[in-house]
Amino acid sequence: DPMVLLDQVGADATRWHFYTCSAPWLPTRLGLNNVQETQRGFLSTLWNVYSFYVLYAEIDQFNPLEYKDYKVTNIMDKWIISKLNTLVKEVDEKLDKYDITSAALQIESFTDELSNWYVRRNRERFWSQELGAYVTLYKVLVTLSKISAPFVPFMTEEIYQNLVAGLDKTAPESIHLCSWPEYDATAVDTKLEQEMDLAY
Numbered sequence: 315d316p317m318v319l320l321d322q323v324g325a326d327a328t329r330w331h332f333y334t335c336s337a338p339w340l341p342t343r344l345g346l347n348n349v350q351e352t353q354r355g356f357l358s359t360l361w362n363v364y365s366f367y368v369l370y371a372e373i374d375q376f377n378p379l380e381y382k383d384y385k386v387t388n389i390m391d392k393w394i395i396s397k398l399n400t401l402v403k404e405v406d407e408k409l410d411k412y413d414i415t416s417a418a419l420q421i422e423s424f425t426d427e428l429s430n431w432y433v434r435r436n437r438e439r440f441w442s443q444e445l446g447a448y449v450t451l452y453k454v455l456v457t458l459s460k461i462s463a464p465f466v467p468f469m470t471e472e473i474y475q476n477l478v479a480g481l482d483k484t485a486p487e488s489i490h491l492c493s494w495p496e497y498d499a500t501a502v503d504t505k506l507e508q509e510m511d512l513a514y
Contacts, residue, residue, distance in 0.1 A: 319349055326466040327353035333418035333465055356422040357469060359429045360462070364473050366433060367451050370440045378452040379481055381445065388439075391450040393510050394432045396503045397424060398454050403497040405461050421462055428454060431514055452477065457495045 319328045323346070331352040336342050370376075386392055401424045408417035432451075439447035456477055463470040467490065474489035486492050 319344075319346060322346060323349045323353050324468070326469050327357055330356060330418065330466055333414055334422060337415050356425055357466065359425050360458070360473075361469065363425070363429050363433055363451075364455055364477075366440075367448075367455055368476065371448060371452075374443050374448070376448045376452075377481070378449065378477075381449050384445065384449045386446050386450055388444075388446050388450075389506070390432060390436055391446050392501075392503060393506050394428065394450060394454055395501050396507055397427065398457055399498050399501045400504075400507065402457065402461060402495050406494065406497070409464075418465055421458070421465070425458065427514075428458070431510075460489060460492055460495050463489045463492075 316328070327349050331344070331349045332342065334352065334356070335348065386395060401420060404420055405417045408414075408420070432454075436447050455473065459470040459473045459477075463474075471489050474492075478485045478489075479487060
């Protein structure tokens with residue numbers, strides 16, 4: 315019963331399961347356990363990264379609006395920003411071709427790297443209130459939310475309301491009124507991405 319899924323795991327998890335479990339033309343297994351497993355993957359990971367940022371940003375009273383022109387110099391920051399721009403470009407291209415499953419799986423893979431590689435290895439930078447880490451994670455979360463919004467509209471809207479609309483009164487009132495993030499080729503370092511792939 316679809317209503318059981320919506321009541322117990324929510325619309326976002328149900329949608330994400332359909333996007334990622336198989337291509338649209340293939341048979342799909344659907345059950346509460348299947349969707350719960352999907353929920354524990356991408357959605358939980360994204361929410362945990364968001365919660366991590368909010369926890370430390372509130373402690374340190376970090377206001378991202380004051381650092382819009384900040385240039386990152388840390389190699390980990392440069393790497394995740396490069397990966398983010400590569401993701402924006404590739405997801406955009408895949409959606410143009412209606413390759414929704416591949417686009418969703420790339421978002422899921424990036425989110426896993428963000429959590430298990432970037433955040434884990436930069437915790438001490440947040441503990442020591444390092445500005446570059448805050449600026450970078452904020453930018454990544456906002457951009458990742460925007461490209462994930464067509465897939466999981468409710469969670470991304472909540473993240474956007476707290477991180478953007480709640481701070482910037484000039485921002486669109488909803489994430490679903492925002493423009494698609496612009497791909498910045500100058501921020502992409504393919505060699506760095508390849509070297510980091512070897513590292514983990």
